[in-house]
Amino acid sequence: MPCEVIDRPRVGCINPIFTCQPCGAQYASIGIKDCLGIVHGGQGCVMFVRLLFSQHFKESFELASSSVHEEGAVFGACRRVEEGIDVLLMRYPHVKVIPIISTCSTEVIGDDIDGVVNKLNEGLLKEKYPDREVHLIAIHTPSFVGSMITGYDIAVRDFISHFAKKTEPNGKLNLFTGWVNPGDVTALKHLLAEMQIDATVLFETETFDSPLMPYGNSVSHGSTTIEDMVGTADALGSIALHRYEGAKAAKYLENEFGVPAVIGPTPIGIRNTDSLLQTLKTMTGKPIPESLVRERGIAIDALTDLTHMFFAEKKVAIYGAPDLVIGLAQFCIDLEMKPMVLLLGDDNPYYKDDPRIKELQENVDWDMQIVMNADLWELENRIKNEGLELDLMLGHSKGRFISIDYNIPMVRVGFPTYDRAGMYRHPVVGYAGAVWLAEQMANTLFADMEYKKKREWSLNVW
Numbered sequence: 447m448p449c450e451v452i453d454r455p456r457v458g459c460i461n462p463i464f465t466c467q468p469c470g471a472q473y474a475s476i477g478i479k480d481c482l483g484i485v486h487g488g489q490g491c492v493m494f495v496r497l498l499f500s501q502h503f504k505e506s507f508e509l510a511s512s513s514v515h516e517e518g519a520v521f522g523a524c525r526r527v528e529e530g531i532d533v534l535l536m537r538y539p540h541v542k543v544i545p546i547i548s549t550c551s552t553e554v555i556g557d558d559i560d561g562v563v564n565k566l567n568e569g570l571l572k573e574k575y576p577d578r579e580v581h582l583i584a585i586h587t588p589s590f591v592g593s594m595i596t597g598y599d600i601a602v603r604d605f606i607s608h609f610a611k612k613t614e615p616n617g618k619l620n621l622f623t624g625w626v627n628p629g630d631v632t633a634l635k636h637l638l639a640e641m642q643i644d645a646t647v648l649f650e651t652e653t654f655d656s657p658l659m660p661y662g663n664s665v666s667h668g669s670t671t672i673e674d675m676v677g678t679a680d681a682l683g684s685i686a687l688h689r690y691e692g693a694k695a696a697k698y699l700e701n702e703f704g705v706p707a708v709i710g711p712t713p714i715g716i717r718n719t720d721s722l723l724q725t726l727k728t729m730t731g732k733p734i735p736e737s738l739v740r741e742r743g744i745a746i747d748a749l750t751d752l753t754h755m756f757f758a759e760k761k762v763a764i765y766g767a768p769d770l771v772i773g774l775a776q777f778c779i780d781l782e783m784k785p786m787v788l789l790l791g792d793d794n795p796y797y798k799d800d801p802r803i804k805e806l807q808e809n810v811d812w813d814m815q816i817v818m819n820a821d822l823w824e825l826e827n828r829i830k831n832e833g834l835e836l837d838l839m840l841g842h843s844k845g846r847f848i849s850i851d852y853n854i855p856m857v858r859v860g861f862p863t864y865d866r867a868g869m870y871r872h873p874v875v876g877y878a879g880a881v882w883l884a885e886q887m888a889n890t891l892f893a894d895m896e897y898k899k900k901r902e903w904s905l906n907v908w
């Protein structure tokens with residue numbers, strides 16, 4: 447079969463593509479206004495994750511840790527969470543939402559964080575903070591299951607299931623963006639605004655691109671409010687742009703409150719953006735305006751200038767978050783490129799049933815591999831020892847040494863990206879994202895030709 451789906455054929459992981467579930471839960475929590483998550487585990491479970499967020503966005507984010515030490519690891523450490531929450535409430539008078547995010551160690555110990563929530567709701571909150579709105583939410587994210595992607599998905603569902611409440615229809619759409627950059631949120635809001643659609647953009651990351659203001663500000667935060675989450679049950683529908691990052695919440699709202707859910711496709715490239723606009727049109731009855739038809743035309747024009755002349759037959763490797771990787775692969779194929787290997791960094795059993803993967807399997811007529819539970823060695827080994835030749839890599843900064851060591855040009859995309867400036871500001875979704883991605887890829891290939899002293903004739907006459 448030209449396109450096969452395989453598992454990493456080793457037990458050990460060499461240069462992982464993802465980090466663990468608590469990271470995803472922390473990412474969801476920083477998208478909520480007046481929220482400060484406490485991670486129940488060793489301090490490193492927060493410290494390294496905050497570092498990744500700061501590296502990627504060049505901003506600071508606040509997250510707390512119960513800072514479990516030896517005694518807690520042996521005898522249980524619920525007491526540390528209880529004390530930690532009291533400290534947070536004293537120190538941060540504006541905080542209303544505190545997710546308690548479990549980790550591998552505290553799940554293995556068996557610390558009962560749901561019990562902690564009940565105990566504090568009945569005790570501390572009633573006695574010490576009777577007039578304060580505080581929501582404690584237990585989020586179970588052991589690191590020995592899934593990855594940061596599933597952690598995000600679980601956390602988004604748990605926040606929504608805590609808050610969503612049915613009252614009166616609000617005529618709005620719920621948009622679960624998935625784990626995207628501020629530039630993506632701006633691009634998505636632009637599409638919604640052009641179609642005059644009132645939507646609640648959930649787990650809002652646009653404000654992660656924070657200004658430095660005269661009065662001083664040191665931390666960044668998302669802008670999804672409690673009211674936004676409560677209102678999700680009254681929406682006319684939900685769209686989850688990522689099958690693995692936010693779809694659980696959309697399905698929850700459908701099952702619990704009858705809010706119809708559409709899952710994907712991730713709007714990377716022209717055809718997937720077209721699908722999103724069609725979904726928006728169907729769900730709201732709003733027409734696709736001429737302005738977006740024109741934007742689409744400009745994007746197609748830009749891609750046409752590049753596709754056959756420069757992209758055709760170019761061999762690509764793509765790694766990272768599954769929805770991003772699959773969306774990029776579809777886009778590359780539309781640009782006449784050949785994705786050779788797709789690396790998905792965890793072992794989600796649903797990947798094999800993903801209709802987009804089935805579509806790739808049915809249509810690809812060259813040897814292509816989709817590696818589940820992959821690490822970066824799966825890519826390096828193919829290049830170093832198995833003769834894989836590539837023209838381009840697409841992925842986050844953790845793969846940069848493969849690009850450097852094997853002289854393969856690379857476009858940075860995904861999380862975390864820290865070795866290129868301002869990448870979080872640019873969208874990969876929508877028509878704007880399609881143009882930006884294609885031009886990034888083209889310019890990267892052009893620069894590589896010069897670096898390798900290839901006097902490419904076509905650039906002289908282009």
Ligand code: SF4
Binds near residue numbers: 466468488550588
């Ligand atoms: S693997 Fe475990 S200890 Fe390490 S960061 Fe993840 S949850 Fe924390």
